[in-house]
Each structure stands twice: as C-alpha cells, then as structure tokens.
Amino acid sequence: MTVLLLRLAGPLQSWGAAARFARRGTENAPTKSGVLGLLAAAQGRPRDADLSDLAALRFGVRIDQPGQRLRDFHTAHHADSGKSMPVSERFYLADAVFVAGVEGDTELIEHLHQALGAPCFLPYLGRRSCPPSHPILMGDPLNGSLEDALRNAQWQASTWYLDQLERAAGTNGASTDTASLDLLLDCPPAQTPHLSLRDTPVSYDPRHRQYELRGLLTDRTAPPPRHDPTVGLRPANLPTSDTAERSPRTP
Amino acid sequence: MYLTRFPVNTARTEARRLLGSPHFLHGAVNMAFPAAPPRDDQAPRVLWRVDHHSGSGRADLFIVSPVRPDLTHLSEKAGWPTLEEPGWTTFAYDEFLETLTTGDAWSFRLAANPIHHVRKSGTSKDSPTKRTAHVTRRHQVGWLLQRQQQAGFEVLRKPADRQLIPGHDDGAGDEHEVIVHDRLPLQFRKREEAGSRNDVRLVRVTFDGRLRITDANALRRTLTHGLGKAKAYGCGLMTLAPVR
Numbered sequence: 001m002t003v004l005l006l007r008l009a010g011p012l013q014s015w016g017a018a019a020r021f022a023r024r025g026t027e028n029a030p031t032k033s034g035v036l037g038l039l040a041a042a043q044g045r046p047r048d049a050d051l052s053d054l055a056a057l058r059f060g061v062r063i064d065q066p067g068q069r070l071r072d073f074h075t076a077h078h079a080d081s082g083k084s085m086p087v088s089e090r091f092y093l094a095d096a097v098f099v100a101g102v103e104g105d106t107e108l109i110e111h112l113h114q115a116l117g118a119p120c121f122l123p124y125l126g127r128r129s130c131p132p133s134h135p136i137l138m139g140d141p142l143n144g145s146l147e148d149a150l151r152n153a154q155w156q157a158s159t160w161y162l163d164q165l166e167r168a169a170g171t172n173g174a175s176t177d178t179a180s181l182d183l184l185l186d187c188p189p190a191q192t193p194h195l196s197l198r199d200t201p202v203s204y205d206p207r208h209r210q211y212e213l214r215g216l217l218t219d220r221t222a223p224p225p226r227h228d229p230t231v232g233l234r235p236a237n238l239p240t241s242d243t244a245e246r247s248p249r250t251p
Numbered sequence: 252m253y254l255t256r257f258p259v260n261t262a263r264t265e266a267r268r269l270l271g272s273p274h275f276l277h278g279a280v281n282m283a284f285p286a287a288p289p290r291d292d293q294a295p296r297v298l299w300r301v302d303h304h305s306g307s308g309r310a311d312l313f314i315v316s317p318v319r320p321d322l323t324h325l326s327e328k329a330g331w332p333t334l335e336e337p338g339w340t341t342f343a344y345d346e347f348l349e350t351l352t353t354g355d356a357w358s359f360r361l362a363a364n365p366i367h368h369v370r371k372s373g374t375s376k377d378s379p380t381k382r383t384a385h386v387t388r389r390h391q392v393g394w395l396l397q398r399q400q401q402a403g404f405e406v407l408r409k410p411a412d413r414q415l416i417p418g419h420d421d422g423a424g425d426e427h428e429v430i431v432h433d434r435l436p437l438q439f440r441k442r443e444e445a446g447s448r449n450d451v452r453l454v455r456v457t458f459d460g461r462l463r464i465t466d467a468n469a470l471r472r473t474l475t476h477g478l479g480k481a482k483a484y485g486c487g488l489m490t491l492a493p494v495r
Contacts, residue, residue: 223304227302227358227360227459227490227492228492229313229360229490229491229492230342232347232493233254233342234343235340235341235343236253236341
C-alpha cells in the first residue's frame with residue numbers, strides 16, 4: 001500500500017461535518033470529505049463525478065497543532081442587489097496544523113500526487129476563504145502503512161507553538177503529556193469505532209450532497225524528534241559471547 | 252565507528268547533575284570505554300552531544316565513537332535501569348558512512364563552539380591573540396560557512412522567494428538553509444575548590460539545516476572527527492538525517 005501525506009496549515013481552516021442552516025460549525029480535525037474534496041478538485045473532477053475510488057482510500061489525520069476556534073458572526077450582503085443575506089455563524093480553526101494521509105493503491109496515489117503538484121482547481125482548507133499557508137505536499141508517496149507514516153512524519157507545528165509548549169512545561173513541571181499528538185484513523189470494519197462522523201463522501205453534487213457514516217479510531221503518538229540521526233541505521237550486533245555480562249539487568 | 256543513542260531520564264537527580272555540567276558528562280562519556288580514547292589528531296575520536304526535545308522535557312545523548320561504548324553506569328544513574336529493553340541503542344555507523352555519496356542532500360544538526368581569535372586594537376602583530384566566541388547569528392553562520400568546503404559539504408541556498416529580502420544575495424543573513432538555536436553561554440567548574448576565575452567558559456550553539464555533500468571523504472572525516480573547538484564538552488558532533 002502507498003501513502004500520501006498532506007500538510008494542512010493555514011491562518012484559518014474550517015472542516016464542517018454536520019453543518020446545517022445558519023450555524024456552520026467545524027470539527028477539530030480535517031474531515032474525510034473535506035480532504036477527498038481537495039484531492040478531487042486537484043484532479044479536476046466535476047462536482048457530480050463518481051467518488052467511489054477516493055472514498056475507498058484509508059484516511060487518517062494527526063493533529064500537530066490544534067489551533068483555536070474562531071467564531072465569525074456573518075452579516076454579508078449580496079454583491080449586486082445589496083440585500084442582506086441570512087445572518088449566520090461560521091466557525092473556523094485559527095493557526096492549526098494537521099498532517100493528513102491517504103493510503104491506497106499505488107497507481108491512484110501516484111496520480112493524486114501529480115495532481116496536487118499541478119492542481120486543476122486550487123486547493124483550500126475546508127472552505128473557499130481558507131487558503132493553505134504552506135505547500136500541501138509533504139514529499140513523494142511512501143510505502144508502508146498509513147499509521148506508521150503518520151507516526152513517523154516530522155512534527156509540523158510552528159516554532160512559536162513549540163516554544164509555548166516548552167515554556168508551559170517549564171512552569172508546571174515537566175509534563176510529557178503536553179507533547180503527545182492525537183491521531184484519528186479510519187476504523188477497520190471488524191473493530192468497534194471510538195467515534196463516528198457522517199463525512200464519507202458519496203456525492204459532492206451541489207443539488208444533492210450525500211455523505212455516509214464513518215467510524216474513527218483515536219490514538220495518541222509521541223511527537224517524533226525534529227532531527228533523528230538514527231533513521232535507517234542498523235543496530236550494531238552485540239558480540240554473542242558476552243551478552244549476559246553486558247546486559248545491565250542481570251539479577 | 253558506532254553511533255549510540257542514550258535516552259536520558261531527566262527526572263533523576265544524577266541526570267540533572269550531568270546535564271548541568273559538560274565537565275561531568277564528559278567524564279561519564281569517557282568512562283563508557285575501558286581504555287582511554289586515543290588523543291591522536293589523525294584518528295577518529297569520541298564525540299558526543301545532547302539533543303533536548305522541546306516541549307517534552309526529554310533528552311537524548313548521542314555518542315559517536317570508534318569503539319562500542321558500554322553505558323551501564325549511565326543507565327543505572329540517569330536512565331531506566333529496571334526496564335527490560337537495553338537502556339541505549341548502538342548503531343553500526345560505518346555502514347551508514349559508506350553509503351554517503353557526493354551530491355546527496357541531507358538535513359544536519361551540529362552543536363558547535365564558533366570562535367575566532369582577536370587581538371587588542373592598536374597592539375602589534377606579535378602580541379598574543381585571544382580566543383573569543385562569535386556572538387551574533389550572522390557571525391555564527393559565517394563561521395560554519397567558512398568551514399563547509401573543507402568539511403566536505405555545502406549548506407543549501409534558499410530559493411529566492413523564501414528569503415526574507417528576496418534577491419538580496421549578501422548581508423541579509425538569510426540566504427542559506429540553516430538556523431541557529433539553543434545559543435547557550437556555558438560556565439562550569441572543573442574542580443570544587445577553584446575560584447570562578449578558573450571556570451571553563453564557552454558558547455555552544457546548535458545549527459540545524461540542509462546540506463549537499465561535495466566531498467564524501469571529507470564529510471566522513473567531519474562526522475567522525477568533529478568540527479570546531481570544545482569537542483570534549485559536547486561540541487563538534489554533526490549528524491545527518493534524511494531530508495524531508
């Protein structure tokens with residue numbers, strides 16, 4: 001299986017999963033429908049195109065920097081007629097950074113990778129008004145499992161956020177808990193999901209958008225160090241004769 | 252050559268004592284080898300560095316050495332001695348060094364002691380010079396750039412559109428893919444009774460950046476012999492990691 005990792009960072013992001021009427025909420029992490037929509041747009045698929053191949057991809061997110069929730073009391077007027085639009089509340093995540101990954105067939109992933117390099121429609125982070133602040137691609141597709149890729153990807157949080165964490169850890173004792181990142185992964189059919197969201201896209205057709213329920217598994221991962229010189233190195237074998245002597249834990 | 256990673260348990264008093272003084276840590280690293288490490292300038296030497304992981308309070312001690320170290324003493328005092336897994340991991344560094352080829356790009360980290368020699372203004376050429384630390388980021392980066400060619404690498408240049416002042420090729424201090432952080436003036440005592448006049452003082456900085464190998468043999472030498480001064484005190488060890 002091949003994995004494509006995406007960096008979703010921007011001043012504002014908004015990932016709605018259950019927004020109806022005038023209150024347009026956001027989840028705490030990118031939704032599958034939002035990210036697959038970004039990929040489909042990069043490929044140039046029309047709104048009513050078939051999505052079954054994308055929806056079959058395994059999807060996961062790592063929350064590198066949770067960001068803050070921002071409420072926008074939205075009082076827009078129509079650009080031509082000047083009539084006021086319905087008053088609505090829109091929620092955004094400010095200063096958030098996520099690593100999202102999709103795992104699937106090598107050919108499709110390669111195609112998505114190329115499409116993101118030269119996207120047909122511009123990518124945005126959940127809502128058209130939320131452009132990304134960093135390149136979305138995080139390098140070439142990787143071999144292996146989605147979970148490993150998400151655990152091993154470099155920590156994408158901004159420097160000011162890391163400094164803030166460090167200061168917080170300094171003032172209230174060394175709490176290592178502050179430095180673990182949340183993982184949200186698609187739940188395999190055999191397991192019981194921890195959460196469920198209605199965000200597997202069936203159709204983006206504006207006349208009749210359809211989404212299916214998706215089970216999620218949550219997990220935490222220690223952030224990978226920013227510079228790990230031991231990547232790809234083989235542990236040196238101990239000389240077999242004196243293993244017991246060298247072991248620090250002989251009773 | 253071996254590369255060893257030892258995770259430090261910073262909750263232990265002994266670990267704090269060691270991390271607080273490069274002098275004590277130097278002693279502890281030396282004691283990992285039954286025979287005293289050679290002081291021959293032409294032979295690879297023992298190099299070490301402590302990487303602090305921001306936010307988590309965790310730290311790793313990295314050691315590059317010609318012989319395999321035994322860190323049992325450190326594990327018992329500053330590690331997790333009762334866990335089943337060994338308290339440290341030694342990697343076969345020779346294999347890795349062999350794979351380095353000219354033209355490859357790597358990300359690097361180097362803890363170093365950037366210094367220059369100054370002479371009091373107005374004094375004659377014969378008067379002695381004084382070893383002085385570079386203080387500003389620009390001088391510290393300049394120190395690294397000055398040594399890169401002989402050390403077998405070149406720090407990658409930033410594309411013009413990512414520079415602070417695009418197209419400004421000299422003077423802005425932002426043309427290369429390198430940052431300087433953890434700038435730390437160190438002062439520590441070698442012996443209990445000595446006064447503060449005899450303290451060791453040095454400035455240690457950490458460079459993080461990306462490089463391209465220009466001379467694989469020279470870079471191998473840099474990675475195993477160290478770069479710059481104060482190698483006994485946790486400076487001079489450069490490590491490579493895959494570019495992201």
